[in-house]
Amino acid sequence: MEECIFCRIASGEMYAEVVYGDDRVVAFRDINPQAPVHVLVIPRKHVRSVFDLSPQDGELLSHIFQVIRKISADEGIAEKGVRVLTNVEREAGQSVFHLHFHVLGGRRMLWPPG
Secondary structure (H helix, E strand, O other): OOHHHHHHHHHHHOOEEEEEEEOOOEEOOOOOOOOOEEEEEEEEOOOOOHHHOHHHHHHHHHHHHHHHHHHHHHHHOOOEEEEEEEEHHHHHHOOOOOEEEEEOOOOOOOOOOO
């Protein structure tokens, strides 16, 4: 998807501060961090949101969460606590329509979130 900014990051066409990458996912620092650690984890494959995942994407989704666990440990936030979230559609705050998970940590998270 040429017009998708996250597809461009995943392909290496657009710069991002990548903290992890493999053949299925890329993780990079958010350009507008909401916590001391704020990393986005995206599949290289274009998927619009969690509502567009298919049963065949189960292994990909499991892999994404394994990467989230690794990044949390690497960033030193796993033990104290991590918030993992995704937004679906505009009213929930989705601004880039490519599946992505926010990994936030390094400060106390409040509830409700927003």
